[in-house]
Amino acid sequence: MHNCPMTEFASAPADQAESQPQLLLVDGSSYLYRAFHALPDLRVDPNDRASQPTGAIRxxxxxxxxxxxxxxxxxxxVCVFDAPGGTFRDDIYPEYKAQRAPMPDDLRSQIxxxxxxVDLLGWRVLAVPGVEADDVIGTLARTAAEQDIEVIVSSGDKDLAQLxxxxxxxxxxxxxxxxxLAGVQTEFGVPASLMVDYQVLLGDSVDNVPGVDKVGPKTAAKWLTEYGSLDAIVENAxxxxxxxxxxxxxxLEWLPTGRQLLTIRTNCDLTGYVDGLPSLDAVTGREINAEAMVEFYKKYGFKTLAKGLEAGQSKTASPAAGSGPKSGSNSDPSTGDLFADPPAASxxxxxxxxxxxxxxAFDAWLAKIEAAELTALDTETTSLDEMQARIVGIxxxxxxxxxxxxxxxxxxxDTPQQLPLxxxxxxxxxxLENPGKKKLGQHIKYDRHVFANHGIEVRGYAHDTMLQSYVLEVHRPHGLASLAERHLGRKGIQYEDLCxxxxxxxxxxxxAVDKAAEYSAEDxxxxxxxxxxxxxxLEENDKLRGIYELEMESSEALYRIERTGVLIDGDALRVQSHELGQRILALEKEAHELAGQPFNLGSPKQIGEIFFVKLGLPVVKKTATGAPSTDEEVLEKLAEDYPLPARILEHRGLSKLKGTYTDKLPLMVNAATxxxxxxxxxxxxxxxxxxSNDPNLQNxxxxxxxxxxxxxxFVAPPGCVIASADYSQIELRIMAHISGDEALLRAFTEGLDxxxxxxxxxxxxETxxxxxxxxxxxxxxxxxxxxxMSSFGLARNLGIDNTAARNYIxxxxxxxPGVKKYMDDTRQSAKDTGYVETVFGRRLYLPEINSPNGPRRAGAERAAINxxxxxxxxxxxxxxxxxxxxxxxxxxxxxxxxxxxxDELVLEVPEAEVEWMRSEIPRLMAGVAALKVPLLAEVGVGPNWEQAH
Known part of the structure; x- marks a missing residue:
């Protein structure tokens, strides 16, 4: 057991020479947990969930x-990790970290x-038995600081602020x-020299170390500001x-023990692990071992990393080698397919x-983008409404x-003189309009609209990072801030910080222009x-690349649809809105008469009192608090037998229709179009x-x-009609294709009902x-x-008992039998891989598929099938x-x-093109893919959307 007595050290002087040496200390334990939880479930073999996990490694x-x-x-x-086994803190307090969950097996196998x-990348790896990583970091940090060495500790653990x-x-x-020093004071409200006292008052719930009950950050900071130290607080308790x-x-009796547990030791005996202290020669950084690193990358399935290193795309040395990359470098073998060059903020x-x-300056940058293979482009605007937004900056x-x-x-x-917009x-x-000049954006469809508002049709968008993320990790957020933090380890300026x-x-x-410039350029x-x-x-996976290319093409088509818009008859909606208002008032009156008193039809509490206290209606189910529920499902059930719930349901439906559509749609007409x-x-x-939103046309x-x-x-202009084209029974046809069930395939192939x-x-x-x-x-x-759907769901839907429903299924x-096999195989495959795929290779992740929570797991299994x-x-x-x-x-x-x-496309068709449309659109839709059963698209035509069905 390595001994770590508690000692105090004086701070080093403030003056630092430009060539001052630096020590980088990485909290490796913090890194590996954050990496494990931040990255997707990567494997050596992406198709074999039983293969070695690699997300934390990468x-x-x-x-x-x-x-x-x-x-x-x-x-x-130096990269410091916790070693297995206990430390002196466990001897002091057996409950120390007792409530922490054991390390997941998938993480343990990556350590x-x-x-x-880490060693091959040129870092000294330390894991000292009997000494926590924090104490090793504290000892090395204080030792280096005493020698006027600048110490940078990289960790997400706020406890290290006491150092x-x-x-x-x-x-x-x-x-x-x-x-x-300034950052600690600002964040915690106390100086770094009082951080131990601050932490002792709060305790540490993560490590199961009690503090003072009900004392939070504000109280702790207030006491320390008032009294000056924990000892003084105790004296004045x-x-x-x-x-x-x-x-x-x-x-009071506990606080000394709390201090022992929470104080990071700074003079541990590291003999045998870091010999020769206070000299730091034993932790001098080294060059990357490129040959061994290539083999490592190949072993763990990092093909892009291996290729990059073999090709010599980057000769960047380790942190201690004293040379950084050129700003124009295109890739870095140590990061490979998760990020190719260091984050700008870093x-x-x-x-x-x-x-x-x-x-x-403009001409210089125009020359740069003209010569570039790919240019990232971003606009700053006056509005989030893409049809109204005007450019503020580019x-x-x-x-x-x-x-x-x-x-x-x-x-x-104080805005400086700007170039004329x-x-x-x-x-x-x-x-901008040259398709040969390749452009990149984040949510390019919005920027295309913005430029179109100024009369410019941008062409040549080759990539959209939002869509790249959507295809690769659909279950995660796709905003730029989230992408930058997840893939670049970088947190940028937030819009709210400026506005x-x-x-x-x-x-x-x-x-202010200088702040706006930093924000937009950073984007x-x-x-x-x-x-x-x-x-x-995406380049490495042909299926995912195909889905991404489909999303890029869809973005183009959707931009055209959004830009065109749809014509509505505002007068007809206003008439309907008035009629709905009359009917809503009538329903309210009827409901009051049925209840025998006036009440608020939007109040669950008042409805509950009338239903279950005054009228004695049966309780269908209860809320989490034990009160009788009056939700939609309950109203629908009660409406089968009682008129009041039926009136309330109709009132709710019509009120929503009026508020969401008949009142609002006429107000959403774009004045320009x-x-x-x-x-x-x-x-x-x-x-x-x-x-679809603003307005939501899907609901x-x-x-x-x-x-x-x-x-x-939703009407056609003069000389045109509305056409609706949609697939017939598309999901059942897909079920037939995926399952390969002979009876289903025969039914669709022979054109049966x-x-x-x-x-x-x-x-x-017989049929x-x-x-x-x-x-x-x-x-x-x-x-x-x-x-x-379960047998219970089927029974409820058909109004039959569970036994009959089970027999039907x-x-x-x-x-x-092919359908049954598909369902069983899909559930198992989802459990093994964590995702399912569409026919064309889109991945649909199911984070809860192996959840210990039964209802969540069952929900994920249903989702896996559908x-x-x-x-x-x-x-x-x-x-x-x-x-x-x-x-x-x-x-x-x-x-x-x-x-x-x-599954429907709606078109505005000139009367002269109706016959062409009737034959060509179904042909195009049926021919986009060759499944085991024929795709069938049907077209309807009418003066408005409803009559086109």
């Missing part, structure tokens, strides 16, 4: 590389490879947080009033963001670490860096489906006459003998099983949308797509 390599780029001249470099990789002095700084590469004072007095001395105020980046911002419409006080756009227009929040938020045009720089991280991963323009969110649904109710009447207001065919199979009758009721049952079974699987079908349907309608748009362009048709809703 993540630690990435984070060390960030640090290496940030401090290229550090002479000493040895991580140690190996901070003028010579010791804590940095967090994941969040960008820097804890120096009798004077401190209230519950906090009482709890303090109860804790490039010490390399970051170069220009602000363009004059024409010579930024570019063509090389990692370099970017430029052109301010064009800033109006804040119209002239700048005119000079940029040839480059504020809520009522006090200012327009971007009023942001372009980050976008380029994220692309360099994600694109190699006379049309309504929805926004299609492409990177939201995990299945690949689109999400207009169509099961009742009033909802269908809303769709009548699949529900009638299923009814014949399930009920054991022509199937009754309408049996067909209805079969339809519910067909679609229910696609969505993973059993008979279904007897007749369709997601490949729903996702494949989403892929098919996107393919159709792309092919239809290509045909319209190539044949120079005047027909325009105006909406995409679920």
């Amino acid at each position: 993540g630690v390599i990435n984070m060390l590389t960030v640090l290496r780029k940030q401090y290229p001249k550090a002479q000493y470099a 040895a490879p991580i140690h190996e990789a 901070v002095t003028e010579r010791i700084t804590i940095i967090d590469t994941m969040s960008g947080k820097r804890r120096d 009798s004077k401190i009033k209230g519950m906090a004072g009482e709890n303090l007095r109860k804790a 490039r010490a001395g390399e970051l170069k963001y220009d602000v363009v105020f004059d024409w010579p 930024s570019f980046s063509v090389t990692p670490g370099e970017a430029a911002y052109i301010p064009l419409a800033h109006t804040g006080p 119209d002239e700048v756009l005119q000079r940029l227009k040839p480059w 504020g929040k809520g009522a006090h938020q200012i327009p971007f045009a009023q942001v 372009s720089d980050q976008t380029l860096d994220v692309h360099l991280a994600l694109w190699p991963r 006379g049309r309504v323009h929805t926004h299609y969110a492409q990177a939201v649904a995990v299945t690949g489906r689109l999400s 207009i109710p169509i099961r009742n006459a009033e909802g269908r009447r809303v769709r009548e207001a 699949v529900h009638r065919a299923t009814a014949a199979e399930v009920f054991g009758v 022509e003998q199937v009754t309408s009721e049996q067909r209805r049952y079969a339809k519910v079974i067909n679609f229910g099983l696609i969505y993973g 059993a008979r279904y699987f007897e007749r369709y 997601a490949p079908m729903q996702g494949t349907a989403a892929d098919l309608i996107k393919m159709s949308m792309v092919q239809v748009q290509k045909a319209l362009d190539e044949q120079q048709r005047k027909t325009r797509m105006i909406m995409q809703v679920h």
